[in-house]
Amino acid sequence: MCRQYLVSLGVVLLALECCYGQNWNAWGNWAACTASCGTGTTSRTRECAGPAICTGHTAETGSCHHAVPCEWGEWGPYGSCSTSCGPGVLTRFRNCENGNITSNTCVGSSNSTTPCNVRECPQWAAWGHWSACSVSCGPGAVITRARVCNGNGECAGNSTETGSCSPAFLECPGVWTQWVGLPCSKTCGPGTQIRTRTCPAPGRCNGDSQDAILCNEQVCPGTGDAGQWSEWSTWSACSETCGRRGRVSRVRTCNSETCVGDTVEEARCGRQPRCRRRRRRRNCRRGRRCRNRAQA
CATH class of the missing domain: 2.20.100.10 (Thrombospondin type-1 (TSP1) repeat)
Incomplete structure (x- = not known):
């Protein structure tokens, strides 16, 4: 049974009551069992004959059995x-x-x-x-450590790692620039040369920003200034151990290339012992005695 109403704007325009029967066709045959041995499943279907919509299922399943057991x-x-x-x-x-x-x-x-x-x-x-x-100070301070991968192949992860360290919180002292030198105060002869440097972080560099060094220590040409000799060294040992031919010497050094005089001085040795003479045997004539004669 069914009852249908059509309502519009609260007014019943059409009231139609109709009754329809719900008719299913007969179930179809069971399908082949899903297993050829042991226990399986089977199914069958049916269709709605109408004219209204049928309530229920169009298919159903069931179990099926075979006398032959299944084996692996x-x-x-x-x-x-x-x-x-x-x-x-x-x-x-x-x-x-x-x-x-x-x-x-x-x-x-x-x-x-x-x-x-x-x-x-x-x-x-x-x-x-x-x-x-x-x-040792300033930003960028890090520490690192490493590890080794043992075995064949690659280990997952990184072989190194980094960490921070406390010097990053310390203020670094300033670093001077390179010295810049001015010309020597004299073109020849002893003079002074001023040189300067700059601190990029004012007040944080240690030391002075300016100093003076000696320059042009050589004597100017034509000035007549002579260099200074050092003291003479002690006399050397005599070149001979005897006789009158031996010589002794002593040296001195000049603090420039303009010293007047010699760097070496020689003299005869003092009193030396006389040298001993060597003797040789002269040929002897038959019937005469041989005698020795000194050889100078």
Whole structure:
């Protein structure tokens, strides 16, 4: 039974009551069992004959049984290890013969696993000690440490790491620029040369910004200024140990190239002992005695 009303603006324009029957056609035949052994499922369908919409389901399922039990086939070979390094598993499969493997008609699991380990995975060694601080003061102060990857392959992560260190909070002293020298106060002869430098951080550099050094210490040409000799050294030992031919010498040095005189002075040795003479045997004539004669 059904009752239909059409209402517009609160006024019943049309009232139509109609009655329709709900008629299903007969169920169809059961489909083939999903399993050829053991227990499976089957289904069948029906259609609504109308003219109204039918309530209910158009299909239903049920279980089906075979007298022949399902059995597992032989295990297949194991596949590859599930990991390239470290602990993993090998997996193999088997089929439920004469049945559908997804229908659980065979008792047991369709796969089995066993542990495997192709090789040990690379591992990081312990971190090394922290390095010294990269700077002694000012910003940018860091410390670093490193570790080594042991084993074949690459370890996940970084081999080094950095950290901060306390000198970053210390104020650095200033650093002078290079000295810049002015010309010598004289073109020849002893003079002075002023040189200056700059501190980029005023008040933080240690030392003076200006100093003076000697320059042009050589004597000017044509001035007649002579250099200064040092004191004579002591006399050397006599060049001979005897006789009157020996000589002794002494030296002095000049503080420039303009000293007048010699740097070396020689003299005869003092009294020396006489040198001993060597003697030789003269040829002797037959019948005469040989005698020795001194050889100068």
